[in-house]
Amino acid sequence: MSKKKPTPGSSTIARNKKARHEYHIEQTFEAGMALTGWEVKAMRAGKCQLTDAYVLLKDGEAWLLGAHVQPLNTASTHVVADPDRTRKLLLHKKEIARLIGAVGQTGHTCVPLAIYWKGNKVKCEIALVKGKKLFDKRATEKERDWNRQKQRLMRQPQNLSS
Template structure:
């Protein structure tokens, strides 16, 4: 058999993104964690069925848990396993990382928001961030900055065509 061409490989390993995270929160510090999953959940993720838009992470008893993430089961998944698409999923973090998160959440008032879910080799990883909520005026200034960038690019593109 011939080897597969490595250039034809798709580099986008993202399963799901939380697009509202950067809109609703100031994302400060990012982390990466593994997830403790069941077999039917992995099958569902391989099919690209996941939603982390309304999810959040909470810390309890020295462990981190993902809540609100939805991994809908496939129809062809096992018939003898009860599939709960909204179950709590444990994040696989080191004890020192969890202690640092607990300190920031309890003392400094941060929230822990999932940003993206992706494949890293054969493992499912969750990227999350320490975040603080944005006020309405913060969102308006972000929109204004984004629109100015687009307008500036159009003006630069227009100027290069005249020359």
């Protein structure tokens, strides 16, 4: 299966599909991102990945670690591009305090779910999550398969024999 390129009308840059499978999402937040010019250009081209990315809360600030932004062309820039650099997330103090308090509890962590455009700004949707057990993952997969099967049955023309 090939990777889909973002469509010009779509505002989503990157999505962390693995996070919805691995965790129970309890609360979501919208955070701004402090980026450099080459990162914004690369994100316009859809060159961003969130797999294995997470949010670190340290000294009253939120940082995005593990997100990979592939530079477009390193030969034409005077800046040394670091694709895996730590990026600062911009949140209100109350939101950061809520996240720090919840992450201090056992079993909770903070992960990015998506990076998207909101106007001309890049935003990151982060979530406060709790890890799923293996049987929860199986139940989710079973429900997804059943919904897919229902859609197939609804799409098929009904054979009414009278």
